[in-house]
Amino acid sequence: MRERAEPVHECHECAELLEWAAAYLDGEASAELRSELMVHVHDCAVCARMLRSLQRMVEVFHLIPHQEVPAHVHEQLWIAIRHELDSVRDEDEEA
């Protein structure tokens, strides 16, 4: 059995915190907002855990590298594109 997340609205200020957290995670929170958030998180363990896990999740997202296009997928794409380009060139020549 995996752990379930805590309900996000366990404390009364959480709804407000959610708005702050979004701006905070995107680096858009003002200094004033950040300090209000820190005060709230200091007093509310549920929100503190939530913010930490959100922050970690977003960090991991940013670390996921791009995949290489598999060789056969790349080849299929270029066959289709060259076919499309050739048909346009043929039309131009006919015209």
Place this chain on the structure above:
Amino acid sequence: MAEKRSLQVAVPALPVSDLELVRRFQAGKTEAFEELVRRYERKVYNIAYRMLGNEQDASEAMQDAFMRAFRFLSRFQFKSSFFTWLYRITTNVCLTRLRKRKPPETLSLDEPGGESGDVVLEIPDGKGSPEEVFRQKALRERLQAAVDGLPEEYRAVVVLRDLEGLSNEEASKVLKVSVPAVKSRLHRARLLLREELAAYL
């Protein structure tokens, strides 16, 4: 003087901008499209893979997206950057494919928990303890699985913002929704993902 000469040599070697390639294409130089594909093949594939969750669908969606781009590029009006236009085509192709999938296997904020909605997205438990599973690679795989379980609109926002690194403004142009809508969808998506990944965070 020497500096000036070297500058003169360097100028022709500057990479051509995307929009210049579009102009060349519209002027009849179709090979300009090949360069655009070379530039964006990997990006488009990754968006498609992250939206659709498997290689086969991602491959077909990428091909579909580039074919559409090729057919519509002559009508491109230079009102946006090329990549937001191409990413919009890509996400639209992916969203259409997702909508055709049945049944929808998505998480919903409107029906959290409860007996029937408890495990909408199945994340297999690791054989070891959560501590053993709690490693970067495993977490990445779980993230992709959780993204696969998001409602379509949320998925597109997470892919563009958190995985492709677009700004709120860029994502709003790609998805043709307001910046506040992007922010709110992203936040709701992150909350859903966090709930799904609680054991690993």
